[in-house]
Amino acid sequence: MPAKELSRPCMDCKEAETVFTVRKRQLCSDCYKHFIAFKVHRRMEIYRPGKTQEVRPKILLPLSLGVSSSVLLSMVEAQIQHQLAKPYGKVFFDLHVLVIDPSSINPSNASIDDNYKVLLETFQSPAYTRLSIHDIFDYVPDMKEIIHEYAGSQFADDSSLSNEDRLSAFRASISTATSAADLDYVLLTRLVAAVAQKHGCKSVFWGDSDSRLAARALAGVSKGRGASMTWQVSDGMSPWGVRFEFPLRDLYKTELLQYASVCPELSDIVIPDAPLSDNVLTKNLSIDELMIRYVQNQGAKYPGIMSNVARTANKLESSCIEGGASCALCGGPRGNVKGNTGVTATTQSGDSEGSQFCYGCMRSRPDLKC
């Protein structure tokens, strides 16, 4: 029987119509999913158990319920199911999913109760933890003192308040959008790392796409956090003894959006991103938002250059940092990175000397209006 006539057959299976064109390949939706997921699965190979391995490692996957992290969860989960289905297949790791309530970070975010329910039903094998951002006080016991010390005289810390009110008072004391976004990211990272430590996880799988990593690298550099790139953008050991990995680093945001569009099971889980509006005063944006916009706009024109950024940052070596003093708040190196001596931008700024915080954190302090 002759094959079905196809106007534009998929390049891989030749059995279905082309739905997407990805990196010059015309693929049907199944082959597309396979092609994209392979880039992630390949990165999981380092967890393939060796003969000597006794305990299966645990991996923490922080889920924001946005497109990227949801797609990552679906890919990793699919791989685990595939491994379980094999007669003698070995599962690489156990997955632990952490959901931090977006409404606890920004009250304008809608409640995730419905999405969370669907999530639990859809992906049943991982363990789940759901937290709010102010739970950081429980997971990082020193955080109260650190914040008190960090905020300085400008912020009156009231220990009688609940964790939630206390954290929102601190966050409200930060005057600029850039500093607020910067500290939110620091707090989020601390919480995720602390949860990973508590559950004995070996690594954290962050769901950041290539585009997001590029934006983070550019923003981090602009905020004086260049030395933290070794674990904020590159795969590497974080200051808390947990590896940070970014398995989606080869994939652009647009590709992840396409992937999500052919995964019906994700439709009720993913909270779609609010579209970026064009009518904003650049002055009111944070550097992070500015960079996300920049990467999105320019990435559409020059995708190669944007992937350059994340790839370049991934080449930095973290070994040089080890041993130095680290910042009490963000965990980044304090003062001069080893190897830089004499006069540097650090000594020129003057205000971070003798402090327990790094240059980048000092820039975001509440009493500094810049």
Added chain:
Amino acid sequence: MAPTTCFNCKEARAVIIRPKNRHKLCRACFIEVFETEVHETITGTNLFFPGERIAIGASGGKDSTVLAAVLKTLNERYNYGLDLCLLSIDEGIRGYRDDSLETVKRNAKQYDMPLTIVGYGELYGWTMDQVVEQIGKKGKLHILWRALDRGAARLDIQHVVTGHNADDVAETVMMNLLRGDLPRLSRGTSIVTASGGSDIKRSKPLKYAYEKEIVLYAHHRQLDYFTTECIYSPRHSAAVPIRPSSILDIVKSGEDMAALVPRDTSQDGKSCKTTAAAEEENTGSCGSQNGRTSGGEMAAMEKQLTENETAEAHETEIQLPRKGAKNTKNTVKSSKAVKSQTLGHCERCGYISSQRVCKACTLLEGLNRNRPKTAIEVGMEDEEGSSTLMRQMERTQLTNS
């Protein structure tokens, strides 16, 4: 509302806000703080030694004018014992360079420093206007840097200082991040770069000074500088600062990242430090050599980056030698390993180059090929003369090493 008093002396009226830390300072305190910071940079990095002869790369623009003024002041105040002189390059840009050179000449008188002007025409037989007419605006800085080196060599001076400021360094950091060029990123942030081809050291004492503060310094000391933008080097100047300190933040990040560049890339420090030439070629503008008018603040970063990007896109497109284009491809392919650049000397002029023939020579060759025969004769003599000089220098160098 009563006028704000100075953060430092608490007496005089504050007239400026420092972008770096938002301190409000009066005129006298600002000038003092600015000079002290440059002094700290110089002493902290052991930039000069007593009795050293220094050529200040002067364009008549604000950066080099401020640099000359500050160095003269500090030299007298702290007894550096430096022998300062001004070195200017005349690219032969009509209507821009003529006027700015007049400024340099006035500066030379005001600061009582000897001035040497080296002309493009004299060095290469081509003026900038003619170059641009022929090939567009590419590669202009390759030539400018070599001209500075040659000028210094002619004066027998081993150290050229330039007015590169924090904004320029920050721009280099961001751009090389976009280009994915870590070796160059780490080079661009270091204060001193020795150039192997000519043994001439280059440094940027204003590395930590915000462009805005340089303008303010020039304004408050009423320095005489040239304010028209270089017509071949457009820049965005208007900007809304999101975070005024970010220029120095980027410099800080650049320094940190430079220390984290894998060893094999920053390899035998020598080849790394020797490529001073390369780093400037890519600034995408005439660097601080020109007089930009208003202090363009960081926050136009987005725009600025776009500009860099377009410049970059153009670069790969129009570059004369196909080699350049090939290189980019290679870097993309071998994404894992950081590509190390091996440095040799240009076969023609002896200047450091990662290719067989350096960019400037390729450029000149392309230019000369299209030029009417009669003009070549005049031009070639000069070119011959100077390249013989360079060859001789190369030979002496080889025998020395």
